[in-house]
Amino acid sequence: MPALTEARKKSLRREMEALLGPGAVLSDPDELMVYESDGLTLFRALADFVVFPLTAEHVAALVRLAQREGLPFVARGAGTGLSGGCLPAEGGLVISLMRMNRVLEVDYDNQLAVVEPGLVNLHLSWAVGARGFYYAPDPSSQQACTIGGNIANNSGGPHTLKYGVTTNHVLGLEVVLPDGEIVWLGGKTRDPQGYDLTGIFVGSEGTFGIATKIVLRILRQPQAVRTVLAVFNEIDQASEAVSAIIARGLIPAAMEMIDQLTIQAVEDAFGCGYPRDAAAALLIEMDGLAAGMDEQAARVIAACRETGAREVRLARDEAERQLLWKGRKSAFGAYGRISPAYLVMDGVIPRTRLPYVLRRVNEIVAGYGLRVGNVFHAGDGNLHPNILYDPRKPGEEQRVVAAGGEILKVCAEVGGSISGEHGIGLEKRDYMPLIFSEADLGCMARVKRAFNPTGLCNPGKIFPSRKGCAEAGFASRPHPIEEAGLAQRF
Amino acid sequence: MAVSAPALREALAAIVGGDCLVSDPALLAALAVDGVTPRWAARPGSVEEVSRLLALASAEGLHVIPRGSGSSLDCGMPPARVDLLLDCGRLSAILEHSPEDMVATVQAGLSLAALGAALGRHRQRFPVDPVGGASRSIGGVLATSATGPLRFRHGGGRDLLLGLRFVQADGTSTWGGSKVVKSVTGYDVPKLLVGSFGTLGVIVEATIRLHAMPPASGAWLLSFASHASAAAFVAGVLDSTLQPERMVVLNGPALKAAARPQARAAVAISVGSSAEAVESQGGDLRRLGAGLGATVSAIPDDFWLELGAVLAGPVRLRLAGEPSKLCFWLAEMEHLAGEASVSVSALGEAGSGAVRAALGRAALDGGWLLRAVASLREGLSAEGGYLVVERAPREVKDEVDVWGPISPDSLEIMKRIKRQFDPSGILSPGRFVGGL
Ligand SMILES: Cc1cc2nc3c(=O)[nH]c(=O)nc-3n(C[C@H](O)[C@H](O)[C@H](O)COP(=O)(O)OP(=O)(O)OC[C@H]3O[C@@H](n4cnc5c(N)ncnc54)[C@H](O)[C@@H]3O)c2cc1C
Numbered sequence: 004m005p006a007l008t009e010a011r012k013k014s015l016r017r018e019m020e021a022l023l024g025p026g027a028v029l030s031d032p033d034e035l036m037v038y039e040s041d042g043l044t045l046f047r048a049l050a051d052f053v054v055f056p057l058t059a060e061h062v063a064a065l066v067r068l069a070q071r072e073g074l075p076f077v078a079r080g081a082g083t084g085l086s087g088g089c090l091p092a093e094g095g096l097v098i099s100l101m102r103m104n105r106v107l108e109v110d111y112d113n114q115l116a117v118v119e120p121g122l123v124n125l126h127l128s129w130a131v132g133a134r135g136f137y138y139a140p141d142p143s144s145q146q147a148c149t150i151g152g153n154i155a156n157n158s159g160g161p162h163t164l165k166y167g168v169t170t171n172h173v174l175g176l177e178v179v180l181p182d183g184e185i186v187w188l189g190g191k192t193r194d195p196q197g198y199d200l201t202g203i204f205v206g207s208e209g210t211f212g213i214a215t216k217i218v219l220r221i222l223r224q225p226q227a228v229r230t231v232l233a234v235f236n237e238i239d240q241a242s243e244a245v246s247a248i249i250a251r252g253l254i255p256a257a258m259e260m261i262d263q264l265t266i267q268a269v270e271d272a273f274g275c276g277y278p279r280d281a282a283a284a285l286l287i288e289m290d291g292l293a294a295g296m297d298e299q300a301a302r303v304i305a306a307c308r309e310t311g312a313r314e315v316r317l318a319r320d321e322a323e324r325q326l327l328w329k330g331r332k333s334a335f336g337a338y339g340r341i342s343p344a345y346l347v348m349d350g351v352i353p354r355t356r357l358p359y360v361l362r363r364v365n366e367i368v369a370g371y372g373l374r375v376g377n378v379f380h381a382g383d384g385n386l387h388p389n390i391l392y393d394p395r396k397p398g399e400e401q402r403v404v405a406a407g408g409e410i411l412k413v414c415a416e417v418g419g420s421i422s423g424e425h426g427i428g429l430e431k432r433d434y435m436p437l438i439f440s441e442a443d444l445g446c447m448a449r450v451k452r453a454f455n456p457t458g459l460c461n462p463g464k465i466f467p468s469r470k471g472c473a474e475a476g477f478a479s480r481p482h483p484i485e486e487a488g489l490a491q492r493f
Numbered sequence: 494m495a496v497s498a499p500a501l502r503e504a505l506a507a508i509v510g511g512d513c514l515v516s517d518p519a520l521l522a523a524l525a526v527d528g529v530t531p532r533w534a535a536r537p538g539s540v541e542e543v544s545r546l547l548a549l550a551s552a553e554g555l556h557v558i559p560r561g562s563g564s565s566l567d568c569g570m571p572p573a574r575v576d577l578l579l580d581c582g583r584l585s586a587i588l589e590h591s592p593e594d595m596v597a598t599v600q601a602g603l604s605l606a607a608l609g610a611a612l613g614r615h616r617q618r619f620p621v622d623p624v625g626g627a628s629r630s631i632g633g634v635l636a637t638s639a640t641g642p643l644r645f646r647h648g649g650g651r652d653l654l655l656g657l658r659f660v661q662a663d664g665t666s667t668w669g670g671s672k673v674v675k676s677v678t679g680y681d682v683p684k685l686l687v688g689s690f691g692t693l694g695v696i697v698e699a700t701i702r703l704h705a706m707p708p709a710s711g712a713w714l715l716s717f718a719s720h721a722s723a724a725a726f727v728a729g730v731l732d733s734t735l736q737p738e739r740m741v742v743l744n745g746p747a748l749k750a751a752a753r754p755q756a757r758a759a760v761a762i763s764v765g766s767s768a769e770a771v772e773s774q775g776g777d778l779r780r781l782g783a784g785l786g787a788t789v790s791a792i793p794d795d796f797w798l799e800l801g802a803v804l805a806g807p808v809r810l811r812l813a814g815e816p817s818k819l820c821f822w823l824a825e826m827e828h829l830a831g832e833a834s835v836s837v838s839a840l841g842e843a844g845s846g847a848v849r850a851a852l853g854r855a856a857l858d859g860g861w862l863l864r865a866v867a868s869l870r871e872g873l874s875a876e877g878g879y880l881v882v883e884r885a886p887r888e889v890k891d892e893v894d895v896w897g898p899i900s901p902d903s904l905e906i907m908k909r910i911k912r913q914f915d916p917s918g919i920l921s922p923g924r925f926v927g928g929l
Contacts, residue, residue, distance in 0.1 A: 112817035113846075114731065135734075157677045168675060170684075171652050186902035190877040192813045193845040194638065194649075195688065196899050197926040198907045202651060202684030206677050226734040246593055252616065252705030291736060294773030295766060351673045353594040383675045384594075420676035427678060438678055439668065446667045447680045449913035453906065465679060 006094060007051055007074075015072065019054055022064055027102075029053040038097050041084040042144075044344065045400065046429050050091035053079075055102045059177060059185050059215035062098060066213065067183035069096050070459060077461040078213040080121065080152030083144045085347050086428025088156065088208050092462050098213060100151050106130045107216065115174060115191060116221050120151025120214045127219070136221045139166040142424070143332055151214050157206035159424035161257035161288075161331070164382040166222070168424065170205040177216035178204065181460035191218055203450060208426045209461040211454035225290035228256075229300040230318040232327050233285045233307035234278050238262060240311035241283035242357035245381045247306040248287070249354065253299060257288040258382030259331050265376040265389075266330075268337035275330030278314070285312075285381065286331050334378040335389075342374075342391035346403050350414030351423040354384040363413045364388045371406045373399075385423035386414070412437060428464050433471030441477045496553060502533065505577070508545045509535045513583070524578055526558055527571035528887045534560075534578040540658065540666055540697045543579065547695065548664030550577055550919055558921050559691045561602065561633025564626065568637060568883050569690055569924035571890050581632050584697060587611055589672075595703040596655065596672060601632025601696045616706045620647035624840065624849075625801020632696040638688030642739035642761075642797060645844050647704060650687055656700035657683035659693075662915040672700045685910065691921040692929050693914045707738070707765030711775045712796065715787035716748075716756035722785045723758040724820035727843045729781050730762070731816075735774050739763040739797065742841040744823055747803045750838050751796070754788075758820065760843070761792060803840050806851035808862060808885050812869065814878035816846035822873070823848055829868060833861045846878070857886065863893055870897050896926040904929075 007015070012030060019028045029035060030052050039047045051074070056062045069076040075095035082089055091097050104121035109131055116138070118127060124145040128137040141160035142148055148158070154176070159168040166172075175189030189201030204211050235241040241260055248255065261269070261284045266277045277284055285307065289299050304315045318324040338345045352360050361377065368375040368390055379387040388410055392403045411421045415437040422431060435444060444466065454460075467475065496504070506514045515521055515534040522530050532555075537543045550557045555576035560566060562582070584600035585607065591597070592615040599608060605619070606627040612618050621634060622641035629639065635657075640649045647653065656670030669682030686693055717723040723742055730740060740762045743751065748759055760782075764774045779789050812822050819841045826848070830837040836853035856862045862885070870880050882895040904927040911929050914920075923929075 111732070112728065113815050114844075157681070159675055163675070167648070167652060170681065171648060180906075184902070186906065187900065188903060188906070191815065192878050193816065194640075194813045194847060196813070196879050196896075197903065197929065198693075198910060199638075199651060199684045199688055200903060200906060202687070203681060206681045208677075223732070223734050249595065250593060252708065254705070292734070292766065292770045292774060295768075295770030298767055298769060351671070351675050353591065353596070353673055355591065355593045380675075384673055385675050419673050420671040420678045422678045423673075423675045424677055431678075435679060438671075442665045443668050444679070446661065446665075446669065446682060446914075450680050450682065450685070450910065453909040453913045 027055040041082045041089050043085050043087050046087040046090055048090045048093050050097040051094045053097040055099050057102050062179045062213050062215055063183045063185050065098055066179050075459050075462045078209045080149030081147045083148045085425040086430040088426050088428035114221055115218055117218050118150055122150045124148050131221050135224050137224050139222050140169045150217055154205050154214050155209045156426040161259055165254050165256045172220045173201055173205050175201055175218040176214045178212045178214050180212040181455040208464055227293040227296045228290045230324040231287045232316045233312040234281045234314040235283045236313055238283045239358045241285050244307045244310040246355055247310050248303055255287050256290040259286040260379055260381035262377040265334050265378045268341050269330050272337040272340045273333050275326050277330050338389055343393045346390045348388045348407050348410055349422050349425040350386045352384045352414050352417050352419035356417045364410055367409045368406050371402045432465055433467050435467050436475030505533055505535055509537050509542055526566050526575055529572050529575050531575040531578040534580055536580045536583050538583045543660045543695055543697055544664040544666050547660050551663045557919050559695045561630030562628050564629050565637050598700040599631055600698055602630050604628050617703045618706055619701055620704050621650050631699055635687050636691055636696055642741045645740045646738040653702045654683050655702055657686055658698035659686055660695045662920050690925045692925045709768040709771045710765040711771045712763035712792045714759050714761050714790050714792045715782040716759040717787050718757055720758050720820045720824045723760055726760055726782055726785050737762050738765045740843040744839045746836055746838040747840055750802045803838050804849055804851045808852040808856050809883040810850045811881045811883050812848040814846045814873050815876050816844055819846055829865045899927050
């Protein structure tokens with residue numbers, strides 16, 4: 004794509020300012036820099052403009068303008084994504100939804116809310132909390148990330164073990180399609196009419212258009228909650244406890260594992276009362292009816308003891324519960340204090356393979372002379388190995404990426420998946436052939452073509468680059484994705 | 494078409510074997526879809542055979558309708574013609590069941606009952622239970638997005654499906670999703686196949702999420718003197734912190750079909766949990782019901798299995814509206830039917846707003862059904878809802894769009910998807926919403 008001339012930039016800027024009002028268009032390189040990456044800082048790219056619409060009509064006009072000019076465009080929420088999903092192609096438009104952040108409607112009788120995409124996840128639970136409701140998917144980033152980003156990445160969180168991920172909670176969406184048309188997919192009814200367009204949009208990582216209104220299910224808050232911290236001397240024991248709990252037919256609301264490196268980092272930084280010498284801890288939460296809750300907690304505690312927990316602590320009150328959760332939720336912040344940078348991985352494996360895969364993860368990372376901390380959604384088998392590194396040390400970034408790739412291969416080998424909740428984005432696109440055949444990817448490319456025929460909406464994401472295709476042995480003849488004109492490259 | 498009929502028959506037989514190709518007119522007549530007799534019916538024994546059948550069908554422009562157990566083949570617009578009925582019945586294996594991971598991969602022709610029996614040995618289940626649907630196939634249940642009472646707690650097929658293998662119109666075997674309980678690795682293509690009624694591909698394998706059987710359970714029927722009281726009870730449960738597994742509303746004729754004591758309306762509800770929680774919730778539910786004048790009786794476990802009779806009849810409707818208006822739509826339907834002495838046996842899934850109703854023969858007299866459908870559609874559309882005529886005699890289908898109107902915007906996207914998946918239009922063409 005040829006770069007825009009300065010004159011053209013100026014006139015486009017004027018056009019967009021006329022549409023959005025003053026202050027809603029950034030094009031000064033210093034200002035653009037803020038938007039050059041998301042939570043994954045390995046990748047950076049500068050847009051020509053970052054724009055801040057207020058309405059769906061604004062978004063539609065911006066999208067039409069981008070199509071007219073042949074400029075790539077990408078939606079951006081809070082930019083907490085961890086796979087480079089909201090990065091611009093070099094140049095083009097970043098459409099920030101952060102000014103569209105209202106709760107438009109709450110219908111308690113039908114247990115749903117209609118919100119704008121820039122609404123911060125946690126703010127929805129705040130808005131409906133007084134009436135005894137909440138929004139269940141709770142990414143650890145929920146104080147910052149937006150519902151629009153959650154939709155795009157089909158985000159999960161600790162409590163998705165019991166309550167499901169974002170897609171289980173979205174009923175419908177108003178979307179600006181990549182051609183600028185404003186349409187509704189799904190709506191307020193529980194069953195979609197015709198194909199499940201809502202279902203395919205969720206998890207499409209911003210490549211099918213830009214959501215401008217979202218209808219979400221809200222749930223009643225549970226009667227009772229119990230939170231347990233189980234401490235282990237061996238990481239395998241903690242993994243076995245996860246399986247033992249599930250085998251008893253129990254579905255805790257959340258079951259999170261925190262390893263020694265992470266515990267020590269958290270304790271150094273925040274002091275949440277986790278034992279520093281433990282090899283691993285499990286943070287297990289049960290919720291539901293008050294009746295039977297103590298029995299459930301007792302069964303969970305028994306399962307932990309049987310698999311070798313040296314200590315099992317039941318939070319006595321809300322304050323203690325919050326402290327235990329603080330240990331889990333501040334893990335990322337704690338890494339920041341012990342390492343200049345870290346790469347968050349996001350593989351999923353069958354729960355029963357946890358002992359093997361965690362051993363392999365530690366071996367792989369050690370083999371590259373690096374350190375790794377694990378803090379993750381153990382109940383779902385959703386790993387988050389966090390590889391610590393120093394980007395200023397020559398070659399270290401490359402070693403992190405190589406180690407990450409090997410970890411994804413192990414996840415694929417045991418029948419798992421290379422992303423549980425962060426999405427493929429730019430980061431993992433070349434690993435897609437680990438999971439999918441050329442035919443499988445070709446089918447996805449067809450769906451993409453139905454929504455995004457010009458490919459200008461969030462190009463370069465999800466599908467393997469030419470290099471990735473070649474490595475997978477796909478490129479000896481014209482690839483179906485290439486033929487479709489959909490494989491975007493830099 | 495490039496090839497003569499005998500040559501086609503030979504080619505089909507070469508794929509599935511002569512024994513598994515039906516070409517005898519009498520046998521084929523018994524397999525008619527909406528009165529349209531297929532030219533052939535094939536029973537492939539492997540994914541590979543499904544692929545080869547579809548590749549051939551694509552090349553020759555044969556119209557194909559996939560068949561599971563056949564229970565819902567008549568749902569949809571009548572086909573213009575059926576060249577090949579693709580019967581998935583032989584694909585009935587459980588390919589993988591990992592009880593510890595609570596995930597199974599099964600072939601599409603496996604029946605819910607057979608799956609349930611295998612899982613039951615591990616005290617697990619796949620909690621999708623369309624009423625009267627034990628003999629239905631997994632593939633069919635997913636393709637029609639069928640739901641039942643357990644949806645209240647566990648969601649529908651779309652929520653429990655993790656991965657899917659399907660064969661595209663051109664014969665390409667395709668996998669989407671994952672075999673683990675959580676994944677955002679590429680587009681969620683399986684979601685598109687769920688509820689696509691055989692128009693996007695032939696489902697051949699599904700990886701599904703399983704749940705543990707609850708250690709204890711209890712179920713009750715609360716009978717009410719009015720729809721309003723039943724509605725108040727449902728609203729009360731929804732607004733409480735109670736967590737039933739199932740909650741359905743039955744009207745008077747439905748109670749009769751289910752061999753239960755008469756009432757204007759009743760709510761059947763079950764709880765599955767620890768013994769203590771079952772006991773306590775049962776008490777809360779009974780108290781809530783009693784406050785609204787309900788008569789409460791315990792119901793046996795097999796109650797849920799025997800609900801099929803409630804929806805038997807020549808005409809069946811499905812209404813999708815606001816969950817809070819479930820009883821309103823039930824009453825509205827009864828009101829319209831009452832004026833013409835049409836019997837309505839109805840079952841509503843509380844919490845989801847889905848009502849299914851079986852209408853008696855009288856519905857077919859004097860154009861009543863067409864008028865009733867139009868009137869209900871008008872009301873439902875005002876709240877974003879719709880009505881589907883799930884079953885009706887062929888003559889009725891010639892007069893009414895069984896799916897009803899759909900927004901042109903979303904239909905346009907659906908058409909684009911259909912064209913991408915089935916460019917030559919061989920998969921159940923014209924049978925789904927908006928002529929998809
Ligand atoms: C500390 C930390 C903890 C995290 N924990 C979790 C976790 O527990 N679970 C989890 O799933 N994720 C987690 N994440 C990842 C991230 O927070 C989620 O992916 C989140 O959903 C991204 O939201 P966002 O608003 O920041 O989106 P962005 O990063 O701005 O964008 C993400 C994607 O969404 C698209 N997008 C944004 N808005 C729209 C829209 N309106 N319409 C269409 N597409 C849109 C973008 O184009 C991009 O592809 C974590 C991240 C951090 C930094």
